[in-house]
Amino acid sequence: MDARIETLGDTALLLHVGDGMDRQASARVHALTRAVREADPDGLDDIVPAYASVLLRHHLTTTKATDALHQQIRELIAGLPDQADTATGHLHRIEVCYSGDYGSDLAELASACGMSADEVVKRHCAPEYQVAMTGFAPGFPYLIGLDPALATPRRDTPRTRVPAGSVGIAGPQTGIYPSELPGGWQLIGRTPLRLLDADHADQPCLLEPGDRVRFESIDASQFKHRDPSC
Amino acid sequence: MLTIKQPGPLTTLQDLGRNGSAHLGIGHAGAADQPALRLANALVGNPASACALEATLLGPSLIFDHDVVVAVTGAPLSKARIGDQPLPPWQAVHVPSGTPLTLGPMAHGCRSYLAVAGGIDVPCWRQSRSTDINAGLGPIPRALEAGDTLPIGHTTSKLPADVDWSLDPRPWFQASTSHRIRLLPGSHAERLDAASRERLVNESFRIGNDSNRVGLRLEGPHLALDDALEMTSEGVVAGTMQLPPGGQPIIMGCEHPVTGGYPRIAHVCAVDLPVLAQCRPGDTVTFEWIDKAGAMELLATREDALEHLVDRIRERLEQA
Numbered sequence: 001m002d003a004r005i006e007t008l009g010d011t012a013l014l015l016h017v018g019d020g021m022d023r024q025a026s027a028r029v030h031a032l033t034r035a036v037r038e039a040d041p042d043g044l045d046d047i048v049p050a051y052a053s054v055l056l057r058h059h060l061t062t063t064k065a066t067d068a069l070h071q072q073i074r075e076l077i078a079g080l081p082d083q084a085d086t087a088t089g090h091l092h093r094i095e096v097c098y099s100g101d102y103g104s105d106l107a108e109l110a111s112a113c114g115m116s117a118d119e120v121v122k123r124h125c126a127p128e129y130q131v132a133m134t135g136f137a138p139g140f141p142y143l144i145g146l147d148p149a150l151a152t153p154r155r156d157t158p159r160t161r162v163p164a165g166s167v168g169i170a171g172p173q174t175g176i177y178p179s180e181l182p183g184g185w186q187l188i189g190r191t192p193l194r195l196l197d198a199d200h201a202d203q204p205c206l207l208e209p210g211d212r213v214r215f216e217s218i219d220a221s222q223f224k225h226r227d228p229s230c
Numbered sequence: 231m232l233t234i235k236q237p238g239p240l241t242t243l244q245d246l247g248r249n250g251s252a253h254l255g256i257g258h259a260g261a262a263d264q265p266a267l268r269l270a271n272a273l274v275g276n277p278a279s280a281c282a283l284e285a286t287l288l289g290p291s292l293i294f295d296h297d298v299v300v301a302v303t304g305a306p307l308s309k310a311r312i313g314d315q316p317l318p319p320w321q322a323v324h325v326p327s328g329t330p331l332t333l334g335p336m337a338h339g340c341r342s343y344l345a346v347a348g349g350i351d352v353p354c355w356r357q358s359r360s361t362d363i364n365a366g367l368g369p370i371p372r373a374l375e376a377g378d379t380l381p382i383g384h385t386t387s388k389l390p391a392d393v394d395w396s397l398d399p400r401p402w403f404q405a406s407t408s409h410r411i412r413l414l415p416g417s418h419a420e421r422l423d424a425a426s427r428e429r430l431v432n433e434s435f436r437i438g439n440d441s442n443r444v445g446l447r448l449e450g451p452h453l454a455l456d457d458a459l460e461m462t463s464e465g466v467v468a469g470t471m472q473l474p475p476g477g478q479p480i481i482m483g484c485e486h487p488v489t490g491g492y493p494r495i496a497h498v499c500a501v502d503l504p505v506l507a508q509c510r511p512g513d514t515v516t517f518e519w520i521d522k523a524g525a526m527e528l529l530a531t532r533e534d535a536l537e538h539l540v541d542r543i544r545e546r547l548e549q550a
Contacts, residue, residue: 009414009497010525012467021462033253046252048465048488055465057252061500061533063526134255135463135489138365142463179366198367201355205254 001028001080005073010066011057013073018052021144021172023086025052026132030210031084032077041072049209050133051142086130089210094176096167096215097223098124098189105186109152109169120188121217123147124167129174129213139178139196139205143213146174158184165191167215178205189215192226231295232346234378235330240286240363241374243350244343246279248358252488256367258468259360262341262443262484262507265402265536266304270345272540273301273322273397275389275547280349281359283374285342287510289333290374296327298382299347299389304403305339305508321396322347322389322547338405339508351383364444364485389547397543401535404505407513408434411502412520412528416471416494418459426453430495431517435479439511443485446509452477459493466490469498469506481506499525501532 004016017032018025033049036056043065048055056073060066098106098121110117129143136142151172159182162168166177168185177183178195195206207213218226234241244267247260261267261284268278283290289307302310302319310317313329325331336342352359352369361368370378413430422430429451438447454477466472470482472492481498482490484507498506499520509515520528 006417007414007522008416008465008467008494009469010500010522010529011469011497012465014417014465045249046258046488048252050464050489051462053464055252055467057258057465057467061526061529063523063530066526133463133489134253136255136487138255138367140255198355198371204256204356209253 001032001077001082003032003077005070008055011059013056013058013070015054015056015073015077016052017054021051021132023130023144024084026130026144027084027086028082029054029132030089031080033209035076035080036073039072039076041069043069050135051144087212089130089212091128091212091214092207093214093216094191094193095218095222095226096189096191097218097220099220102190102220102223103188105155106188109150109186109188112152113149115149120150123150124174124188125215125217131207131209131211131213133209134205134207137178137181139207141175141195141207141213143174144172146172148172152186154184155186158182162187163190165193165195167191190223192223232350232380232382233293233295234374234376235291235293237374237376237378238285238288238290238333241290242284242361242363243281243352243368243370243374244284244360245281245358247360247484248356248362251356255488256356256365257362257485257488259362259368259485260358261343263304263343263504265504265532266341266343267345268536268540269320269397269402270301270303270343271349272543273303273320274299274345274347275385276345276347276349278540280345280383281352282343282345282350285333285344287340288335289342289344291330291332293330294325294327294382298325299323300325300331301345302333302342303399304342305336306399306403306405307333307335307342308337309334318396320399322393338407339403340510341507346382347389348383348385351381362485393550395546397539402504403508409505409509409513409515411505411515411517412499412525413471413496413517414499414520414522414525416496418455418473418493419495421455421457421459421493422495423454423456429453431519434514434516437509437511437513437515441509441511443483445483445486446481446506448479448481448515453479453495455493461491461493463489463491466494467497469500469503470494471496471498499528501525501529
């Protein structure tokens with residue numbers, strides 16, 4: 001695998017394995033993340049996979065120790081194949097209610113995309129997505145694999161409160177708000193599933209980077225039946 | 231047991247921070263001024279990783295239901311009292327059961343630390359007792375409030391009844407409202423236009439009012455890139471200086487989001503992060519470039535001095 005290694009100040013390395021948002025770059029990111037986790041180098045505090053990069057935060061305070069880490073990572077990258085398997089993560093089926101207030105921007109988004117709301121739902125439920133990264137807020141999954149015909153820019157004015165479970169679109173990405181947050185994504189539906197549960201400290205997030213996701217459409221009565229807060 | 235009487239505007243539980251959860255979007259948090267926390271813990275015979283209180287601008291008032299030993303470090307609390315007696319800073323101090331401890335306002339700086347012998351003994355949440363205020367996570371996922379009660383851990387260290395020595399705070403806290411911060415170039419430093427490159431190191435910036443543990447907003451000179459950059463989100467660290475399109479840089483704080491999508495023009499070197507932690511809104515900062523070898527040497531020297539001091543404190547506590 002080829003990677004460009006950038007140093008971030010004196011506490012981290014940023015490994016670039018591609019550009020932009022594509023499945024192959026994302027697959028390389030997750031293969032590299034797994035390899036680093038298995039190698040478990042000395043002094044590493046955190047590994048942050050993103051769309052096309054992996055951040056390694058370290059706590060080493062000497063030039064000698066950071067140089068050694070740098071070298072170890074360089075060798076590890078060189079030993080990885082350039083093509084990585086894209087379908088390795090755990091597959092989640094996520095039920096989404098796209099109707100009524102749950103998909104407040106669905107009608108507008110459908111009209112902007114020149115198709116019916118039903119067509120948007122059909123196309124949103126069609127692909128298998130990959131969790132490229134988690135960021136913005138704890139447990140917020142950035143999914144790649146969105147049908148390009150559904151790509152829509154963020155809202156001009158972000159909402160101050162987006163309800164937990166809201167499923168949105170921002171440019172070529174789709175994602176799910178794990179908790180109530182401010183946000184500017186176009187909201188097309190909502191899932192009754194809990195994506196973030198701090199009471200389960202061992203596994204507080206339903207979705208982790210590298211996991212796969214399929215959406216399934218449910219109606220409002222099914223949503224209410226499954227929503228633990230109802 | 232410790233009971234909060236008045237919490238102050240933002241008093242939270244903090245330790246050395248949370249590692250190993252950033253891939254889930256769960257950040258590091260932890261004490262903003264880590265040397266101050268480590269020294270407060272050392273003074274009361276705690277391990278560096280013990281949990282303490284981090285106060286912001288105005289300290290809390292609290293009371294204990296048994297005799298304890300405490301130490302305060304960080305920003306100076308010139309009006310701090312035990313009952314009606316002054317509380318000496320950077321020193322182990324006995325606080326009798328039922329005597330109110332009032333920390334009061336900070337004369338300079340932004341954050342003070344109160345360590346209690348035995349540590350604040352709440353359970354860990356994902357390997358840390360730190361509160362992440364912005365995410366609302368941690369064993370206590372919010373700022374402390376009046377009436378909160380916190381368990382104190384058992385301490386094995388025997389503290390002498392008459393500790394009459396204190397640390398010299400000068401290497402660890404600068405009582406100033408203008409700060410000089412050293413920067414390592416970020417990957418997009420060279421994309422700054424020529425005028426902005428000059429401004430970054432030749433002009434001073436004001437710490438914005440909406441700065442907090444998540445980030446410091448810099449006001450003043452406007453910075454711009456030669457050409458706009460298309461970026462996807464990438465990991466960032468505490469100290470990363472990002473440049474949003476508005477032209478006012480933001481420096482990531484101890485509770486920063488794990489990823490960022492703005493150009494990274496610089497990184498505050500790790501040795502200066504505690505200085506940044508003590509910047510309050512309205513303070514001014516100036517920047518200068520440093521190279522990585524120089525930054526790492528400063529950090530190694532600081533760590534040696536800190537570890538040496540912690541060892542000396544332990545020896546003195548054991549001798550007494």
